[in-house]
Amino acid sequence: MGPVAIGVIIGIIVLVLVIVVLNIKIVPQSKAYVIERLGAYSTTWQTGIHFKIPFVEKVSKTVSLKEQVVDFPPQPVITKDNVTMQIDTVVFFQITDPKLYAYGVERPISAIENLSATTLRNIIGEMELDHTLTSRDVINAKIRVILDEATDAWGIKVNRVELKNILPPPEIQDAMEKQMKAERQRREAILRAEGEKASKILVAEGQKESQILAAEGDKQAAILHAEAVKEAKIREAEGEAHRRRSGGSGEGHRPDKRSRPEGRLSDDKEP
DSSP, X not given: OXXXXXXXXXXXXXXXXXXXXXXXXXXXXXXXXXXXXXXXXXXXXOSEEEEOOTTTEEEEEEEEOSEEEEEOOOEEXXXXXXXXXXXXXXXXXXXXXXXXXXHSSSSHHHHHHHHHHHHHHHHHTTSOHHHHHXXXXXXXXXXXXXXXXXXXXXXXXXXXEEEEEEEOOHHHHHHHHXXXXXXXXXXXXXXXXXXXXXXXXXXXXXXXXXXXXXXXHHHHHHHHHHHHHHHHHHHHHHHHHHHHXXXXXXXXXXXXXXXXXXXXXXHHHOO
8 A cells, every 4th residue: 555545544534533523512501502404403402412413414503591681672652642652671581492493483583572562562552651651560561471472482481571761752751740840849738737737736735735734733732722621620620529528527527515515504404
């Protein structure tokens, strides 16, 4: 075997090794490879090492399985009371089926954007301006449910939808600011009036309590004075009665000096 043949064999071996090495594929975490064989879908490679058949198979699409966030530009919408405003949305989604994502729809992100815009117009068209400004959670939930159902055929799971900004026309914003200012002034006046009313009530209650306490004091003083006078009269009466009893008992025991001699004289005169 000549040097040329040896060179050819070595070249073929090197070429085969290069082809084998180039067709060894390692799929990283949170990735998926959509594989086509001879132009038709063959399989989906998940995380790990894989070997691709040279010239027969190819990696058709690399798909990220992480949750993704798409911020769509503001969309003009009209409310039920004919107010035009700009609303931009943020969609959080995740690819659950790489095959459907690769073959389900052309340009999936653009499809989600258009679908969210039309859905948003339909929902806002049934609501008035004031209701729209105070019902973000309701709007978010409705859009998410509709998008999730529509994108299920595309291998996409819509996890969350958020209204980022709601921008009414400038004249509506001015009117709303004036209304809010008037409402704040009204509340301030009400709070001030309620404070003054409460202050007057407290002052009146304080005066009332003071008068009641003063009257109670006078009443208690009068009661004590009357009881003292009564007690004094009772003691005076008891003292007077005691003196009378003492005087009466002394006169009862005192002997009658004049009666006794007369008795004796009468006795002596009898025979």
